[in-house]
Every structure is written in structure tokens, then in C-alpha cells.
Amino acid sequence: MKSERKIKSNRENARASTGPKTAQGRARAARNALRHALSLPVSFDPALCGEVEALAREIAGSDANPEIQELAHCIAEAQIDLRRVRCVRHQFLTRTLAEPYYDSRANTRAKAALLGRLLGKAPPDVSLDALVKFVTSTPEGPQKFALILTQESKQLLAMDRYERRALSRRKFAIRAFDAATKASGQRARVAPAQV
Amino acid sequence: MTSAPELGLFGQPQLLEGENAADYHELVARLYAAVKPLDIIDEMFITDVASLEWEVLRWRRLKLNLIRALELEALPAFLNERFDYDLRSAHFVDSLAETLQENLPEDQAKSARTLAYTYIRDNADAVDTVNEVFAENGLDMDQFIQDVRTQKIEELAQQYVRRKPDAVAQIQKLLADAGRSTDGLLVDRLVKRSKYLEHIERIDRLTAIAESRRNASLREIDRRQAVLGQTLRRSLQEVEDAEFKVIEATPTKGQSAA
Numbered sequence: 001m002k003s004e005r006k007i008k009s010n011r012e013n014a015r016a017s018t019g020p021k022t023a024q025g026r027a028r029a030a031r032n033a034l035r036h037a038l039s040l041p042v043s044f045d046p047a048l049c050g051e052v053e054a055l056a057r058e059i060a061g062s063d064a065n066p067e068i069q070e071l072a073h074c075i076a077e078a079q080i081d082l083r084r085v086r087c088v089r090h091q092f093l094t095r096t097l098a099e100p101y102y103d104s105r106a107n108t109r110a111k112a113a114l115l116g117r118l119l120g121k122a123p124p125d126v127s128l129d130a131l132v133k134f135v136t137s138t139p140e141g142p143q144k145f146a147l148i149l150t151q152e153s154k155q156l157l158a159m160d161r162y163e164r165r166a167l168s169r170r171k172f173a174i175r176a177f178d179a180a181t182k183a184s185g186q187r188a189r190v191a192p193a194q195v
Numbered sequence: 196m197t198s199a200p201e202l203g204l205f206g207q208p209q210l211l212e213g214e215n216a217a218d219y220h221e222l223v224a225r226l227y228a229a230v231k232p233l234d235i236i237d238e239m240f241i242t243d244v245a246s247l248e249w250e251v252l253r254w255r256r257l258k259l260n261l262i263r264a265l266e267l268e269a270l271p272a273f274l275n276e277r278f279d280y281d282l283r284s285a286h287f288v289d290s291l292a293e294t295l296q297e298n299l300p301e302d303q304a305k306s307a308r309t310l311a312y313t314y315i316r317d318n319a320d321a322v323d324t325v326n327e328v329f330a331e332n333g334l335d336m337d338q339f340i341q342d343v344r345t346q347k348i349e350e351l352a353q354q355y356v357r358r359k360p361d362a363v364a365q366i367q368k369l370l371a372d373a374g375r376s377t378d379g380l381l382v383d384r385l386v387k388r389s390k391y392l393e394h395i396e397r398i399d400r401l402t403a404i405a406e407s408r409r410n411a412s413l414r415e416i417d418r419r420q421a422v423l424g425q426t427l428r429r430s431l432q433e434v435e436d437a438e439f440k441v442i443e444a445t446p447t448k449g450q451s452a453a
Binding site: 055058059075079083086087090093094097098104141142143145146147149150153160167170171174177178182 | 205206209211212234235236239246257260261263264390391393394395397398401404408411415419422
């Protein structure tokens with residue numbers, strides 16, 4: 001068993017050594033979990049819960065037994081999750097494409113370095129036109145889009161993992177649902193008008 | 196269930212700037228017409244196929260545009276070495292006339308085009324006048340010719356990328372004369388701009404992911420349609436069996452079984 005002195009010392013050390021210290025760091029860390037919230041289950045969002053229920057009812061039909069209702073709920077949850085992931089990725093791409101000064105990290109560093117040298121003791125001899133052209137030049141069109149895909153690949157791959165999991169969950173839920181409806185014969189998939 | 200889709204539960208189409216919503220809806224409508232979904236799960240898969248196919252097309256278009264951008268970078272460098280700019284061409288006359296119009300006194304501005312024409316025919320008076328106008332306005336004829344040539348080269352490269360027949364023929368001839376090809380120019384450019392290779396690899400990877408997910412959705416549609424076929428066959432068999440049993444179980448006296 002730990003002594004009181006040890007517990008106190010651990011607490012003090014933890015307070016002294018964990019987490020960001022600057023206001024900027026704390027603000028950034030505070031937003032970590034809010035970056036895209038994709039790790040949270042759909043059930044944590046009341047608005048999405050309502051959509052899951054509505055979709056599950058649509059899938060199961062009105063006279064479904066509890067097992068089929070449960071399986072329909074799984075499909076609906078995966079489908080709404082999938083929609084949420086795709087929406088987050090779409091928003092991310094739209095927002096990044098709309099950033100007017102988006103540039104590669106290497107270029108941004110080079111621009112900052114040049115501006116730093118200009119403010120230093122021995123500024124380089126650069127014409128104002130050339131300086132403005134260099135500082136304000138950013139990739140456009142396909143180059144910009146391709147740069148975003150490469151440079152932001154880490155974030156995009158993370159979203160892709162969520163999408164893959166949601167797709168997998170939905171596929172197996174649909175297969176289970178189809179098997180259950182086939183076994184119970186509870187629900188005819190064919191609309192009467194089309195038989 | 197084969198009418199126009201309601202996308203509410205599946206989300207809005209995820210189009211980026213410059214993409215045409217009408218084209219996307221047409222794609223969805225064509226898939227609906229082809230697959231004829233029988234329930235909301237089929238609709239989910241069709242929406243997936245449409246969305247993923249759209250993504251595949253987006254990545255292919257991006258790759259093509261990136262390669263065109265590379266061509267646009269590679270061609271001017273090649274043309275700068277090989278292109279023989281004709282100082283008697285309409286392009287030069289137009290450019291010179293435009294510059295003269297901006298720099299001549301107002302009352303002479305209208306004669307700028309005539310002056311440009313006579314200048315290229317080496318008319319001594321016209322040459323003197325043009326030189327005077329350039330000198331008075333701090334312009335340098337050599338620099339002007341170089342700028343106009345660069346402009347022409349850029350226009351030619353743009354037209355080539357847009358596959359304008361005249362520009363394509365002209366550049367193909369220059370390439371053939373130099374024993375080069377556009378592929379070779381692209382490779383040279385890719386070596387200098389290795390970042391592009393990384394971009395292209397990334398786009399290829401995204402295309403492969405979208406294609407594989409689209410194909411998985413198509414397989415699920417196939418599987419469900421096959422299940423539907425089996426269910427229908429079993430239902431029809433049950434109907435036929437029931438009818439047969441009814442006829443056999445309750446024979447009516449004095450009537451034939453047929």
C-alpha cells in the first residue's frame with residue numbers, strides 16, 4: 001500500500017509535469033476531442049439518435065419482430081455513422097480547398113525565413129515585386145488539391161479508417177438482417193405492385 | 196421504389212466546388228433505373244455506388260489535370276529552346292500595335308496597327324517612328340520581342356494542353372525534329388518535381404480505395420438480388436404446391452380434376 005507521502009508526491013509531480021502549459025497549448029488540447037468527434041458512438045448525439053430510430057423503422061417495417069428490429073437498428077446506426085464520417089471528410093476538403101493561402105509546409109517555412117531575414121541586420125537584396133510575388137504565390141487548381149491530399153493524408157487516412165469500420169459494420173448487419181428476415185419469412189422484400 | 200431517390204437519410208451529395216450537381220443526380224437516376232431497388236437497403240447501396248463512382252471520377256479527373264499542369268510546365272521550357280518566333284506573324288503585329296496604341300499620342304493612336312504593319316515590312320520611316328516611340332517611353336525592343344515570344348510560347352502550350360489541332364501539330368513537329376516526345380518531357384519534369392510523383396501515387400491510392408468500395412457495394416447488390424431470386428422462386432413454388440394440394444385434398448364429385 002502506498003504511503004500518504006508517496007501519494008502526495010505523485011500528485012504534485014503529476015500536476016507539475018502533465019499537459020500543455022501555455023494558454024495556446026491548453027486551448028489546442030481542449031479541442032482535441034472536438035476535432036471531428038468521430039470516435040464517439042452515434043448514440044452520444046441525440047439528433048443522430050433520432051435519425052437512427054427513423055431509419056431503423058424504415059428498414060424493419062411496421063410488423064417486424066424484436067430480433068429484426070434490433071438488426072435494423074444496427075444497420076441504421078452504421079449507416080448514419082457512415083454518413084457522418086463522409087460528411088466530416090467532405091467538410092474538411094471543402095474548408096481546406098477554400099483556404100486562400102494554403103501552401104506546402106516547406107514553402108510556408110521558406111516564406112517565413114525570408115521575411116525573418118528581411119527584418120534582420122543584413123536583409124537580402126530582393127525587389128519588392130519579386131518579394132510580393134514569392135510571398136503571395138500559392139498553389140492553385142489541381143496542384144492545390146493534390147497538395148492537400150498528400151499533405152493532409154494523415155487526417156484523411158484517419159477518417160478513412162472510420163469509414164472502413166462503418167462500412168464493415170453495416171455489411172455484416174445487413175447480412176444478419178437478410179438472414180433473419182429470410183428465416184422468419186416475416187417480411188416480403190418485394191413491393192406488391194412489382195410482384 | 197425505382198423513382199427518383201430521396202437522399203435525406205443518406206446525406207446530401209458531397210460535391211466539391213466546380214462539380215455539377217445535375218450530373219451527380221443523373222448518375223444516381225441512371226443507377227436507380229438499372230438496379231430497380233426493392234427496399235431501402237438496396238437504395239443505401241445504390242447511393243454508395245453513386246457516391247463512390249463520383250469519387251473515382253473525381254480522382255481520375257484530378258490526375259489528368261495534374262498531368263496537364265505538368266505538361267504546361269514542361270512545354271514552355273522546351274519551346275523556349277526550340278520555338279522559332281516569326282517577327283512577321285500576326286501575333287507580333289497585334290502585340291506591337293497594342294503597345295504602340297498605348298504609347299502613341301492620342302491623335303496618332305488609331306494609326307498604330309498600320310504603323311506596326313509597315314514596321315514588320317522594314318519600312319525605314321516606320322522603323323524610325325517605332326524606335327522613337329519606344330525610346331520616348333523607356334521601352335526596349337529586344338526586351339519587348341522576348342516578352343512577346345514568351346507570351347506566344349505560353350499561349351501555344353495552353354492550346355496544346357487543350358488539344359487545339361494547330362498547336363498540337365506545331366508542337367508535335369518541333370518534338371519530332373528534336374527527337375523528343377511529350378512523355379519524355381513529362382518524365383524529365385517529374386524527375387525535377389518529385390513531389391508530383393507523390394501526388395500521383397496518393398491519387399492512385401484514393402482511386403483504388405474508392406473503386407474497391409464501389410465494387411464491394413455492387414457485390415452486395417448482386418448478393419441481395421440473388422437472394423431475392425431464390426425467395427421469389429420459393430414463394431412461387433409454395434403457391435404452386437398449395438394450389439396442387441387444394442385440388443387433391445378436396446375433389447368435387449362429378450367434376451374432373453382439370
